[in-house]
Amino acid sequence: MAKPVLAAEDDSLQVLTTTGLLRDMVEQVGGTHVDVASLVPDGADPHTYEPTLRDARNAVYADVAFSNYALLEEHNIIKTLDANLGPDAVSVSLAEEAVKYAAEIIPLVENVNLDTLWLGMRAHGAGERFGATRSSNVLVSMTDAEGPGDVFAYLTGTFGDTDVYFDSTDGFDSSDGYRHDTMSLPADAHTHMSWAFSEPGIYRLTFSSRIQVDDVSRPHDLATSTFTFAVGVDPAEAGRSDAVVLDDGHADITVDLDREALVIRHDPAGGDDHTQRTLGADDVVIDVPPRALSEVPAGAAFGFLGRPGRQIYQLPQAVLGKHVHGEIDPHLWQNARNGMAYVQLIRDTLIGVDPANARVYRDNAAAYLTELAEVDTYVRTTIADIPPSRRYLVTSHDAFGYLAEAYDIEIAGFVSPNPATEPSLADRRKLTETLRTLGIPAVFLEPNHAARASALTELAAEQDVEVCLIYGDAFDDTVTSYTQLLRFNADSLHRCLAG
DSSP, X not given: OOOSSOOSSOSSEEEXXXXXXXXXXXXXXXXXXXXXXXXXXXXXXXXXXXXXXXXHHHHHHOSEEEEOOTTOSOHHHHHHHHHHSOTTOEEEEHHHHGGGGTOOOOBOOOOOOOSSOEEEEEEESOOGGGTOOTTOEEEEEXXXXXXXXXXXXXXXOTTSOEEEEEEGGGXXXXXXXXXXXXXXXXXXEEEOOEEEESSOEEEEEEEEEEEESSTTSOOEEEEEEEEEEEESSOGGGGSOTTSEEEOSSEEEEXXXXXXXXXXXXXXXXXXXXXXXXXXXXXXXXXXXXGGGEEEOOXXXXXXXXXXXXXXXXXXXXSSSSOOEEOSBXXXXXXXXXXXXXXXXXXXXXXXXXXXXXXXXXXXXXXXXXXXXXXXXXXXXXXXXXXXXXXXXXXXXXXXXXXXXXXXXXXXEEOSOSOTTSSOOHHHHHHHHHHHHHHTOOEEEEOHHHHTTOHHHHHHHHHTTOEEEEOOSSOOOSSOOXXXXXXXXXXXXXXXXXXX
């Protein structure tokens, strides 16, 4: 078992990883010549984990650091890692660099199933002209809101917790840099959001944007723009006859770091970054149609919107959970062959830092690669034994695209396209119909999510559908290694779907 705390003086190579899964890979390659600790503890979620002082201390003593990145980890994890690594430490983002070892990358394309526009926030471009890194922050502030009612923009987590980023009810305070109405994104990332309006009418929301290269630098001002929303009324009331009305697909209010502009990027089909068109703020009206009228859900997490049952107009999040991401699916390891690419990259990195033990690292990696090849064959043959008509995966976390792509499984659905409220009767009917029509015998939950994913478990009980486990990006007491994770998932899929 690797030490949970790295040492300032130790003969072994000191290695820090972001997740337990990467820790296990490094242990397999490094053997007794490395001490390895992970920032995210087993059982925790790398999308939401907040680092501790001990994590920062481990980064200080690390000779080598491995992150998955591709925006998998919570941004504060990356900032803690990068801010505390020594000047001579080697840092590797495996997802991005594994392509050199033939890792197969899947673009992350949003599938917008809502009948209204999905409106997110985006930072487009790497910001290299400002000296930005993956630890830099792109800041977007709401500085003014004109309209007949109140405006809110917020993120809702998989289990109902909320983070409110913009709230017009208490005004906008320039004296503290609009601190209470500002959200932060990494460079070249975007996030899902919900937008709520208390009254129908025309709204004009003004945003300013800045980039902060590091925690000690002053933010650099970029651009300010005002966007027009038609809420529950005919967009023609905005008085812009030549404007493009955005009423479907995927759009982002976007900080363009290369052009120093604040614009809209839109794709009616809900595609990825490469299929979006760029529109100026003055050239669009964002439609929040009458059918977007909904009620404030019960629960303290939504108290900022008003009393439960109050009617609001809402553009909801399209994808379940708080999810800041880039343009590739970061969960590469669900394909064992991508895991093998990670191992080769880890091997060569350790050899580069510690050439005296190169032979040990090569031998350990060769044995581990042989094991992973065997596991890949096992997963492939196990899943192939499931009848094709039953190879459907229903889960609450979109982390299994590589599993589906590599081993011929179809992602059939999620519990709800809108996590801002409890699943509606229509949502439940849709998933119920999916389960019935496809004859799906089981749904799958990750162990660290299962206890709180009540909507999916309730639906499964109603339809007499089994709830089975599947592992995404965290270990527990049952699954403690990468190879165990791959085998467990294959066995669970076979047991629950093969019949």
